[in-house]
Amino acid sequence: MKIETRPAGTATILVLSGEVDLRHSPNLRKALMELMLEKRAVAVDLSGVEYIDSSGIAGLVEAYQMARKNGTRFVLAAISDPVRRVLQLARLDRVFTIADTVETALEG
């Protein structure tokens, strides 16, 4: 698993890639929580995620809940097939805001 962040105007883009499993998901959760404390809009680029399990999804769910509490924007963007499959199985595909690309994620 690899995490990179980069600013995009007032927002932050978090690029997640590789395999997100129990071994790595604590790092993802930590990175997401730090971003949430900044109370800025966040787009998570998931195009490079080859595998994600429930612990990785749990980190995204927690971030989503904090963003809602803060009233900030939290968008999943360019989700890869493995991510889409897990979101579908968990019936979370209609809970998250999902954008086709990172560019469109922070519009509107």
Add this chain to the structure above:
Amino acid sequence: MPSPLPETDSASHLDLIVEMTGDFAHSHDVEATLRLGLERIAERVGAEAASLFLTDEETGELVCRANMGPVDVIGLRLPPGTGIVGRTVDLGVPQLVKDTRRDPDFAGAVDAATGFETRSILCAPMAVRGRRLGAIELFNKKGGTSFSLTDSRLLQALAASSALALINAMLVADMAEQQGLKRELELASEIQRAMLPGPQPDQSPIHGINLPARGVSGDFFEILPLSGGRLAFAVGDVSGKGMNASLLMTKTASLFRCLAKREDGPGRILAAIDSELHETRLAGMFVTMAAGVLDPASGKVVLANAGHEPPLLFRDGVFTPIEGDMPPLGIAPELFEGGCPETEIELDGGTLYLFTDGLTEARVAGGDMLGPEGARRMIRDAAALPAGERLEAVVRSLDDTGSLRDDVTLMVIEDRRPAGFERRYPARPEELAAIRAAVGRTVRALGCGETMAGDMVLAVDEACQNIIRHAYKGEAGDIVLRLDRENDRLVIRLMDFAPAVDVAKIQPRPLDELRPGGLGTHLMRSIMDHVDFLAPPAGIGNLLQMVKRIDPT
């Protein structure tokens, strides 16, 4: 009592015999050697002309094969018993005719035709052990006198040694012809072997081997890929031995290769071969043959048998013969009109053996036949070897007994579907990547399609996380993962050695309750058809079983 030859003459006559024998021994051209020998004899005895006649074994005629003198009569054929030469051959003793005008047997026809004037004749038979080969005939002693008794004895000796040399030369020619035939047989055998399938790759589910007892074989086997990964196979045995059997074998094998791709199923293939064989009138020859089609993906074999040794299914240490009641091919066309009945066999981890009677009828030490029991024992003894080597081991042990009387052909058809996977992993997050890789690999090999394989990886990962977090609670321990295909279902079993968990605590969360925890169990339940904690066997803490119908797409 004939007077002995003068000493000096006797020695030089001996030289001549030695020389002629040497000529015969070294020359491959019998005609040329005969001519040279005849010239030497004529010169030594002092004759104006000489002819060498050999008996035509078919007609009994005497044929002039060598000639010396003013008139060429090579190729002249005399009916049996004709002339002085005929009398010599019939009586088997030399004939000395000092004045031909006084011998009623003298045939003047040649003289009349050629203008040669025959005054005297000396003729000696060429015979070996009662076999009348012909005679050497000398005409007109040089110097105007007649042939003497001494000449007669000399010619008798020379003719006898020529006869011996001729017999030897004929034997050598026979041998050369037999060598030629043998080479042809070897060539035919080589061609035939080249037609049989070569060694199959190790991973092939079908392997075959053929050991011809003599030059050419009446046995054959075939392994052919069909559409959809299926394999057609056949083992056959042509009645009789030698060249005829091997030609019929070649025809039958070719028919199988053509028809296997066209006909649907081994029953139709055998019926079509039967029909073709009748078209070509076999004069009492027939073919026993077992043919089938294997679907390696399902382990299913469809088998048809025309008068062949029943194939043996070997499973869980037990042999089961697959009997058939159809006659061999080429005998009763009316019985094959409705096709040849087929038997469906689920290999189910078992192995099918096809063979010819050369295996069961092979002689073992002591002279007894190996028999069906002996054949089974041999197969069982070699069972641990990989298929290709197993066949070689069985055939080699037959050959070792040194009394192979018939061709031996042996084929093995195995269920090569991956066996269940079982492995023990430490219950740590760092192991999950390796577990996922193993699951992905195994379930694909067991027939799961890509989507299902991805889901199975996720389900196992989630189950392992539960064990790590809820069963061992961070303590060290092991997870045993087992994956099996049971008919059309994938069965996943996860065992741990932790205290039994309270199943209620890891029930999935209600879906409308949006919170991070409990998601793993929910994923497992949405993916699998069944997720159940089973009563664990002794020594096992928890046994989780997950089942999913296999989707190959």
